[in-house]
Amino acid sequence: MTDFFAGIAPVTFNPDAPADELAYRHYNADEVIAGKRMEDHLRFAVAWWHSFAWPGGDPFGGQTFERPWFGETMELARLKADVAFEMFAILGQPYYCWHDADIRPEGATFAESKRNFEEIIDYLGTKMEAQGTKLLWGTANLFSHRRFMSGAATNPDPDVFAWSAATVRNCLDATHKLGGENYVLWGGREGYETLLNTDLAQERAQAGRFLQMVVEYKHKIGFKGAILIEPKPQEPTKHQYDYDVATVYSFLKEFGLETEVQMNIEQGHAILAGHSFEHELAMASALGIFGSIDMNRNDYQSGWDTDQFPNNVPEAALAYYEVLKAGGFTTGGTNFDAKLRRQSLDPKDLIAAHAGAMDVCARGLKAAAAMLEDGGLEAVRKARYVGWQRPEAQGWLRSATLEEVASPVEAGQIDPQPRSGGQEILENYVNRFV
Template sequence: MTDFFADISPVKYAPDAPADTLAYRHYNPDEIVAGKRMEDHLRFAVAWWHSFAWPGGDPFGGQTFDRPWFGNTMDLARLKADVAFEMFALLGQPYYCWHDADIRPEGDSFAQSKRNFEEIIDYLGTKMETQGTKLLWGTANLFSHRRFMSGAATNPDPEVFAWSAATVKNCLDATHKLKGENYVLWGGREGYETLLNTDLKRERAQAGRMLQMVVDYKHKIGFKGGILIEPKPQEPTKHQYDYDVATVYGFLKEFGLEGEVQVNIEQGHAILAGHSFEHELATASALGIFGSIDMNRNDYQSGWDTDQFPNTVPEVALAYYEVLKAGGFTTGGTNFDAKLRRQSLDPVDLIAAHVGGMDVCARGFKAAAAMLADGGLEEARAARYAGWDAPQAQTWLQDATLDQIETTVAGGAIDPQPRSGRQEILENYVNRFV
């Protein structure tokens, strides 16, 4: 045991606990909602990078956090793991997620980094067996090191492409070894700053080839989990090739991978792409590529991906409504890709942030389940499109020509009149639940 979280007790469901007590007021893992335990619906995961690797910097200032495991040695990597699993136990979190660079020190060579990685993977595996915490997904950090300044799969230098492919192979091996339920391709710098020095067609082909190799290797090693892409609009490059869900779907179709790859959707990225979170979720569901989510929020005044813990129940409720409509999570879950504010220095802040986020998600999820069971939104939507169920409308949609439709309209058989979309009434409906 470490002493980092000394004097902090395991967090329990206690809705009537005093205000200054760390307790879940809304998240009861054993509560049955929509036919399943809430824990099994929500599948919460801690993000290793923001919780244990991020130093608290911003564009105008450096490190503010003073963590005893900060440093580039194996002993410190093991200490970080010890603290992480202590936090998982305090929170009762069923899952966690990592990038390779979060959990192992950087070596002087690829081979040394690989040895460090494999050693810490074995260490994590032992802890997982003892404690029962599972891996929701693994991924590779192909964006922080200066070698990736011009991308990873999309880099103009083929040696960077090869380094990236080898790194992804090792991370997929490790995810498989730890029985991870997904592998995520997080394209942190797969984009461009200027078209003056960019060959779009070439870079897209490189990205497509990399993804094809990942899918082939998944099947070669027998990995049964999901392969996920996380859409990103403009972080940090001016334009990312995986801009939003619809863009990713077009990319998958181009390279014949729409049946192999799904998406991991982040709230903050959805907003930066000019969408709502629920829009991206609904789009993924409609296209058949919904996989998992990163649950966070942006500061809407900043215009940047601030990765804050969720605190707005109505937004979360609408997101989980789409998750439930899509059939819920299978291999995916709710990963808190969220970090403390750089002034939140204390260990208790890290616990409190997750407790608050889990409670907000629980409240939103229960509201979403209640709305779906009530059926009001689906009834209103069905009524709005009911005309399309008529035989004539089906003929127009499936068999008719423009000439035939024009004859019907010109003959005076129809005279369409505008009908209300009832938006305010539906907004009032949602507010009854949140």
């Protein structure tokens, strides 16, 4: 045991707890919602990078956090793991997620980094077995080191492409070894700063082949989890190729991967793409590629990716409504890809941030399940499109020609009149539940 969280008791469900006590007021892991335990619906995960590796900097200032495990030695990496699993136990989190660079120190060579990585993976495995915490997904950091300044799979230098392939192979092996349920690819530098020096067709071909190789290797080693792509429109690059769900789907179709790869959708990234979170979730569901979510938010005044813990119940309710409509999570879950504010220095802040976010998600889930059970939104949607159930309308979608569809209009048999969409009524309806 470490003493980092000394004096902080496990967080439990206690809706009557005093205001200053760390407790779950809404998240009751064993409460059954829509036929399933709340824990099994939400499948919460802690993000290793923001919780244990991020030093508290921002674009205008450096480190504010002082953590006893900060440093580049294996001893400190093991200490970081000890603290992480103590936090998982305090929160009762069933899952966690990592990047390779967050759990092991960087070596002087690829071989040294790999040895460090394999050693810490074995250490995590023993802790997972002892505690019962599971790996939601692993991923490779292909964006922080200067070698990735021009991309990883899309880099103009094929040697970086090869280095990236070796890194992903190791991370996928490690995810498989630890029983991870998904593997994520986030293209943090897979984009461009200026078209003046960029060959879009070349880079797109590289990205497509790289992903094909990842899928091929997944099947070769017998990894049964999902391969996930996490879209983001911009930042750190000016324009990233994995802009949003629809863009990624067209990419998957081009390279024959639409049945092999799913989406890990982040709320903050959806907003940066000019969408709502629920739009991206609904789009992924409609396209058959919904997988998992990163639940965080941005500061809507800042306009950049601030990665804050969720605190908006109506937003969470609309998101989980789409998750439930999609059938709920299978291998995916709710990962808190969120970080403390750089002024929140204390260990208690880390626990409080996660506990509060879990309560927000629990409230959102309960509201979403209640709306689905009530059926009000679905009834309105069904009624709005009822005309498409007419036989002639069905024929228009199947085999009719443009002339055949136009004919009844030209004969004076059709004179459509606008009907209200009733948006305000539906917004009032949602507010009854949240």
